[in-house]
Amino acid sequence: MSDGYRQVGSFESGRVDAVGVGDGAIALGTDDRVVVATGGDSLEIDHGERVVDLALADRVLVLSADALTTYSRDGDRIRQQPVADAHAIAAVPETGLVGVLGPDRLRAVDIATGRERFDIERTRPGGPADDGLLGTPSGFVIATWSFLTRIDPDGEVAFDRNLEAVVRSLGRCDNAIVAALQNDRLVSADLETGESCWQTELAADHVAPVGDSSVLVTTADGIRAVDPAGETTSVSGLSSGDGYATADGSLVCAIRDGTVSIHAHSRDRLRLAVPTDGVGVGGTIDVEVTNVTDRERRVSLTAAVDGATLSPNERTAAIEAGETTLVDFPVESVRAEGETEVELAVDGSVVERAAIELDDAASGGIAVETDLEVTAIDHGVAELAVTVENVGGVALEDVRLRETDAGTDALEPGETWTGTVTRPYEPDRRVSVGLEVARGERRREYAPTCTLPPMPTIDVEPDEDAIRATVEIDGTIPVVDRLVIELPGAGRVRTEVTVEGDDLLLVVPRFEDGTARIGLESIDVDERVRLSGAGPGTLSGSSGLGGASRSQSPRSARSARSESTATPSATADDSVGDGGASDGSAVGTEPVDGDAPEPADSIEDRPETAVGGPAVADAEERPSPEPAESATADETAGGPRIVATRRPDDERAPVGHAVRDRIELENEGESAATVAVDIGDSTVDVGRLAGGERTTLERSVAILSGESTTLPSASISVDGDVRERLSERTITAGEDGVAVRATIDPTDGTVVADLENRDDRPRRVRGLEIAGRAVPLEARLAAGESTTATASPERWDAAGVGGAADAIEGTLKVTDGDGTERRIDIVATVSSVASGSGDDGDRFRIAIGPETQVAGEYGTVVLVFENEGDRPLSDVAVSATGEPINELFYSEARRERLEPGDRIEHFVDIEPGVSDPSFDATVRYAVDDAEREHAVRAAGPSVADEADWTDAHRERWSIDRVENESSNRSVPSSLSTPFRLE
Numbered sequence: 001m002s003d004g005y006r007q008v009g010s011f012e013s014g015r016v017d018a019v020g021v022g023d024g025a026i027a028l029g030t031d032d033r034v035v036v037a038t039g040g041d042s043l044e045i046d047h048g049e050r051v052v053d054l055a056l057a058d059r060v061l062v063l064s065a066d067a068l069t070t071y072s073r074d075g076d077r078i079r080q081q082p083v084a085d086a087h088a089i090a091a092v093p094e095t096g097l098v099g100v101l102g103p104d105r106l107r108a109v110d111i112a113t114g115r116e117r118f119d120i121e122r123t124r125p126g127g128p129a130d131d132g133l134l135g136t137p138s139g140f141v142i143a144t145w146s147f148l149t150r151i152d153p154d155g156e157v158a159f160d161r162n163l164e165a166v167v168r169s170l171g172r173c174d175n176a177i178v179a180a181l182q183n184d185r186l187v188s189a190d191l192e193t194g195e196s197c198w199q200t201e202l203a204a205d206h207v208a209p210v211g212d213s214s215v216l217v218t219t220a221d222g223i224r225a226v227d228p229a230g231e232t233t234s235v236s237g238l239s240s241g242d243g244y245a246t247a248d249g250s251l252v253c254a255i256r257d258g259t260v261s262i263h264a265h266s267r268d269r270l271r272l273a274v275p276t277d278g279v280g281v282g283g284t285i286d287v288e289v290t291n292v293t294d295r296e297r298r299v300s301l302t303a304a305v306d307g308a309t310l311s312p313n314e315r316t317a318a319i320e321a322g323e324t325t326l327v328d329f330p331v332e333s334v335r336a337e338g339e340t341e342v343e344l345a346v347d348g349s350v351v352e353r354a355a356i357e358l359d360d361a362a363s364g365g366i367a368v369e370t371d372l373e374v375t376a377i378d379h380g381v382a383e384l385a386v387t388v389e390n391v392g393g394v395a396l397e398d399v400r401l402r403e404t405d406a407g408t409d410a411l412e413p414g415e416t417w418t419g420t421v422t423r424p425y426e427p428d429r430r431v432s433v434g435l436e437v438a439r440g441e442r443r444r445e446y447a448p449t450c451t452l453p454p455m456p457t458i459d460v461e462p463d464e465d466a467i468r469a470t471v472e473i474d475g476t477i478p479v480v481d482r483l484v485i486e487l488p489g490a491g492r493v494r495t496e497v498t499v500e501g502d503d504l505l506l507v508v509p510r511f512e513d514g515t516a517r518i519g520l521e522s523i524d525v526d527e528r529v530r531l532s533g534a535g536p537g538t539l540s541g542s543s544g545l546g547g548a549s550r551s552q553s554p555r556s557a558r559s560a561r562s563e564s565t566a567t568p569s570a571t572a573d574d575s576v577g578d579g580g581a582s583d584g585s586a587v588g589t590e591p592v593d594g595d596a597p598e599p600a601d602s603i604e605d606r607p608e609t610a611v612g613g614p615a616v617a618d619a620e621e622r623p624s625p626e627p628a629e630s631a632t633a634d635e636t637a638g639g640p641r642i643v644a645t646r647r648p649d650d651e652r653a654p655v656g657h658a659v660r661d662r663i664e665l666e667n668e669g670e671s672a673a674t675v676a677v678d679i680g681d682s683t684v685d686v687g688r689l690a691g692g693e694r695t696t697l698e699r700s701v702a703i704l705s706g707e708s709t710t711l712p713s714a715s716i717s718v719d720g721d722v723r724e725r726l727s728e729r730t731i732t733a734g735e736d737g738v739a740v741r742a743t744i745d746p747t748d749g750t751v752v753a754d755l756e757n758r759d760d761r762p763r764r765v766r767g768l769e770i771a772g773r774a775v776p777l778e779a780r781l782a783a784g785e786s787t788t789a790t791a792s793p794e795r796w797d798a799a800g801v802g803g804a805a806d807a808i809e810g811t812l813k814v815t816d817g818d819g820t821e822r823r824i825d826i827v828a829t830v831s832s833v834a835s836g837s838g839d840d841g842d843r844f845r846i847a848i849g850p851e852t853q854v855a856g857e858y859g860t861v862v863l864v865f866e867n868e869g870d871r872p873l874s875d876v877a878v879s880a881t882g883e884p885i886n887e888l889f890y891s892e893a894r895r896e897r898l899e900p901g902d903r904i905e906h907f908v909d910i911e912p913g914v915s916d917p918s919f920d921a922t923v924r925y926a927v928d929d930a931e932r933e934h935a936v937r938a939a940g941p942s943v944a945d946e947a948d949w950t951d952a953h954r955e956r957w958s959i960d961r962v963e964n965e966s967s968n969r970s971v972p973s974s975l976s977t978p979f980r981l982e
Contacts, residue, residue: 005237005252005263008292009042011035011794013260018063019244019253021209022056023093025073026244026253028260029054034062035794036073037253037262044776044794045075048872048900055091055135059111061098063089068100068109077870077900079114083107087128090135095153099140101126101133106140106151118155123147132170134177134209138191141177143167148179148189159194163187171207173215174228180204180217188230198230206242216243216252223254238263264292270299270319270351272344275445278357282367282391283444284328285310285342285356291319302345303329307336307358324819326432326447334358359442366439367392368399372432372448375420378480380522382425382452386433389416394439402434402445403761403817423820425523427455434818453477456499458527460518466510469518469527472503482521488514488531494521515643524649530668641669642689644677644716646726648701652733654758656740658700658809658825659731661711661976666694677979678722679714684979696982700809701731702827702975704741708732709974738763738781738814742828744770749796751828753789757781762817765789770810770828771797777812806830807975827975846936848957849905854917854942855949859910861938863959865923866903873898873925878906880938882919886911898925910942917942936961 018029027036029051036043036056049064059078060071068089069080088101097117100107104125108117124144132143139152146166150158165181172178176188176197184203189196206218214225216235223243224232241256252263271290279285285305291297298318303310311332319325337358344352359366371387388399390411399417400407408417423431432449456479459470467487473479479499485508497504506518510531519526642665649660665675667689675686677697684697703709711729715722735758742753751770757763765779773793781787812824849862863880867873879892886909893906910917918939925932940957943949 005235005265007237007261008264009037009262011042011260012258013255014258016255016258016260017051018054019209019255020054020056020061020091021244021246022091024246024251025056026246026251027054027056027060028253028255029062034060034071035260036060036075037251037260042262043073043075045071046871048870052087053089055089055098057091057093057096057098057111061089061091061111063087063100068098070111070114081109081114088131088133090133090140092135092137092139092153094137095139097135097153099133099135099151101131101142103127106142106155108140108153108155117153120151120155123149123157123160132167134170134172136172136177136191141170141172141191143170143179146181148177148194150191150194158192161189161194163189168205169207171209171211171215171217173211173226174213176228178207178215178217178226180207186217186226186230188228197228200230200232202232208243208245210247211245211249212247213249216245218242270297270346272346272352274342274344274352274354274356276356278359278366278442278444279308279331280359280367280392281331281334282369284330284370284446286445286447287327287329287344288324289317289319289327290324291321296320299346301327304343304345305331305356305358306340307334307338308340309333309335325430326449328447366396366437366442366444368396368437368444368446370435370446370448372450374450374452374477376478376480377425377453377523379482380425382423382431384421384423384431384433384450386419386421386435386448387416388418388435388437388446390414396437396439398436398438400436400438402436423452424822425452427452431820432818456520456523456525458518458520458525460516460527460529462510462516462529462531464510467508467516467518467529467531469506469508470503471497471499471506471520473499476501479520479523481523484517484519484521484526486517488512488516515645639669640667640671640673640689640691640718642666642673642675642716642718642723643668644714644724644726646714646729648711648729648731651729651731653703653731654734654737654739655704655756656702656742656826657734657737658702658827661699661701661729663697663714663726663979664694665689665696665716667691673718674720676717677714678717679979680712682979684981686981697979698982699979700807700825700827700977702807703731703733704974706733706973738765738812738824740812740824740826742768742810742812742826743831744808744810744828746830749773749775749793751775751777751791753777753779753828754786755779755781755789756786757783759783764815766813766815766821768810768812771808773797807977809977827977829975846959846961848938848940848954848959850954851905851907852940852954852957853946853949854910854940854953854957856944856946857912859912859914859917859942861908861910861917861919861940861957863906863908863921863936863938864903865906867898867900869927870900871927872900873927876904876923876925878904878921878923880906880908880919880921882917884910884914884917884919908938913944914942916940934961 013028013030016028016030020027025036025038027034032047032050034045034047034051034054047062051062051064053063055061060073062069063086066082066084067080068083070078072078083100085102086100089098091098096111097108098111100109104122105119106122107119110117124147126144130144134141139150142149146163147160148163149160152158163179163181165183168180168182170179175191177191178188180186185199186202186204187199202219204217204219208216214227216223217226222240223235223238225235226232238252238254241254243252243254245252250265254261271292273288275288276286285303296318300314300316302314304313309332310329313329315327317325317327339355339357342354342356343350369389369391373385374382375385376383386401390396390413393413395413396411398409399411401419401421404421406419411417421433429452430449431452432447435446437444454474456471456473461468482494483497485493487508513531515528515530517526517528645664647662647664653659663677665686667673670691672688672690675689677684677686686695689695701711709731713728714726716724737758739756739758740753742751744751751768755765760783762783763781765777768775768777773796775791775793777789777791779787779789807827808830810826810828812826814822814824845866845868847864849864851862853860865878874897876895876898877892890909893904895904918937921936921938923934936959938959941953943953
């Protein structure tokens with residue numbers, strides 16, 4: 001344990017009231033919540049009552065003032081049972097018992113069933129300030145004042161010993177009890193007999209509950225490790241405070257002044273798993289390597305198998321913080337079939353062993369070679385070829401791609417099968433594909449991997465006559481995409497191109513001064529260049545770029561910018577060539593494939609640039625810009641010259657996904673100017689923009705309903721005068737991806753998210769980052785499935801939502817079926833109804849009670865409201881209104897507290913003689929100090945005679961939720977965050 005540790009996480013907890021240590025996990029109780037730390041993701045349990053003590057086995061056991069509650073390791077409540085006057089608990093996983101200690105008695109409870117195994121009177125009484133309770137494989141050890149007592153699993157006293165000094169803290173190391181005494185001595189007693197093993201002078205304030213080869217103790221000099229012989233050593237990498245370690249020392253939590261720091265042992269910074277059950281010659285042993293630390297790790301992995309030769313048997317891997325990667329070891333030969341063990345070492349130290357079945361291909365086993373390679377990048381989608389070759393001596397009966405179910409039912413020895421899959425193009429991303437190969441009852445899984453090619457680059461060079469652009473790709477993988485060419489005075493042309501080989505050369509004529517842009521549409525990589533000085537280009541009516549040529553005064557200025565995102569490619573046609581002299585080398589002579597040129601003031605599907613010089617007339621009153629209104633005409637010498645460009649980063653997005661609406665402002669003049677942007681109902685004061693200075697306004701927009709949303713036009717004011725307008729733009733709703741409609745409650749950070757998987761493959765939501773906090777939002781979505789997920793952050797700061805903002809950006813983590821994680825930018829609604837409306841569906845089960853009878857003179861409807869949530873509700877009130885109600889006998893129901901699982905049965909008396917009565921009811925309550933309200937409507941039949949009432953009448957009574965302001969989340973057509981200056 002003293003080899004050294006490294007911190008892998010921390011959190012502020014306030015006062016820690018209790019700690020429980022188990023196999024691979026440590027539980028910490030603070031106020032009314034429990035955090036279970038595992039070194040990776042932590043689990044939080046909202047217990048709802050102050051935690052008195054904790055114990056950890058295969059269950060999480062929580063002691064509160066008058067109850068013992070059992071949770072699963074996933075945080076699901078299993079059972080709650082009353083316990084009276086108890087102040088400590090401890091678990092013995094080996095026997096499945098939890099000890100419950102009170103002032104006078106010790107009870108043992110079966111963890112699995114909750115049944116009492118024994119209840120004995122203590123040898124001597126004690127209390128919270130006097131007692132220590134420890135669970136060991138040999139039973140329970142109680143420390144009271146200076147006495148040490150062990151109770152065996154049958155409830156018998158094994159020994160009772162006086163240590164002659166008050167016990168400060170108690171723990172176990174191997175087969176001995178280690179106690180820190182108030183006389184500044186550390187002593188050890190044999191766990192079975194209680195006889196002294198050793199003692200040493202050491203002032204220790206705390207002893208960790210358990211340790212195998214050593215146990216941690218806290219001293220004035222920091223945390224130290226004590227071995228079974230009593231030797232103490234320092235422990236590198238641990239912060240000061242009270243240390244709690246798992247038995248094998250793989251995980252340590254150090255607690256000091258309300259801060260909990262989580263540390264992993266040096267050997268446990270990586271977690272290894274072997275998903276391969278069996279393998280033969282030509283197959284691979286796959287190893288999943290997970291980096292649980294907060295830094296990238298580069299390690300050497302070695303695998304060894306008895307009865308087989310691996311080639312190579314050593315791999316080097318670089319794993320990002322918190323990420324998992326797959327490392328494979330090919331099997332070159334098999335010397336002996338059957339079950340054996342694979343031994344895995346990290347940097348020379350063995351850290352994992354796993355059982356594996358070896359097959360000899362020559363005697364009928366499965367042996368294949370797999371390969372995955374990129375064949376093309378087509379409009380932002382990487383096309384991948386999966387190849388499976390049968391290198392064994394027998395035929396395979398099934399080869400199948402896990403994600404598409406494509407494959408073949410027969411693959412003879414020496415034959416090859418090739419399939420195709422796609423992945424969104426993300427430059428330099430490593431991707432993998434899941435394969436399953438079968439022969440009879442034998443099945444093997446493979447995961448071939450490859451790396452997507454880097455982003456294409458565009459280089460633009462203007463001269464006096466033309467603009468030359470070179471699109472370069474890395475390697476021989478073709479890129480297919482729509483090439484976008486924008487020229488001042490000529491509008492925009494899109495043409496399909498294919499970039500093959502190393503590069504593609506474009507030559508286009510110049511027409512006017514301004515900013516030219518050439519880019520690839522789907523990959524969103526582009527280059528811009530500022531043009532000045534007259535160019536010789538002229539346009540006719542059949543020109544591919546349209547417009548009229550104009551002369552401009554010479555002016556030297558150039559700015560270039562490239563932007564990249566994931567995806568696409570392109571196809572070359574006659575408008576693109578390899579040189580500037582041939583007809584096929586220029587774009588701007590004829591429209592390609594019927595694509596008509598767009599006019600210069602077209603507002604659809606293109607970034608728009610507006611230039612503000614002196615004040616001009618309304619842009620909508622002039623069909624095309626005149627020289628006096630251009631970027632340079634009539635420009636006051638030495639004055640400001642504001643160039644505005646609007647560039648949404650996408651024209652199509654799935655529901656709820658964020659689209660960045662950017663307005664770039666640059667003063668290309670020589671003097672400063674005060675700039676403002678009016679857009680929609682808001683005005684953004686940019687402030688003074690000096691000559692040569694640039695800035696960007698940015699917001700996030702998302703579609704929530706409907707087929708599209710419109711980004712309103714924007715007016716650019718320079719020194720108080722409107723100089724130019726940017727046209728409105730349209731964003732259309734995509735029909736694929738994971739649709740997200742999320743609402744966040746600014747008071748407590750509760751998030752309610754309506755999720756729909758519109759893809760043809762499964763997706764899993766693994767969390768949400770919003771307002772600087774992590775929200776443990778989880779959902780599994782099959783293809784086409786919808787669900788509503790609700791979660792709350794561990795800590796929350798209401799200031800993080802930006803005051804009065806009605807929308808906020810967030811990042812949703814989504815995992816594909818192949819395990820690839822994506823981060824999706826979304827826009828969420830900010831509304832105080834989030835936690836109320838989202839939780840109501842799960843918080844109450846609303847039903848008509850079996851005692852309902854609306855017959856004769858005394859009809860009664862029984863409304864049942866049951867708390868099916870995991871948090872107690874306070875100040876619960878149920879009231880009904882409506883003409884059928886007999887007000888003489890009716891009174892509303894109130895309950896100060898409604899625990900999870902409790903119910904209210906509310907009796908509503910009905911006036912006699914009312915045919916088909918109906919009425920409304922409202923339930924009000926508070927959860928975590930936030931008030932909630934929910935409305936329902938009840939309706940059903942009545943009969944005149946009690947003898948005629950039957951169960952069929954009662955079953956016809958219904959109760960339905962009524963949408964109201966507190967229980968319904970309205971869905972606007974779109975959301976947008978406020979503009980901000982970048």
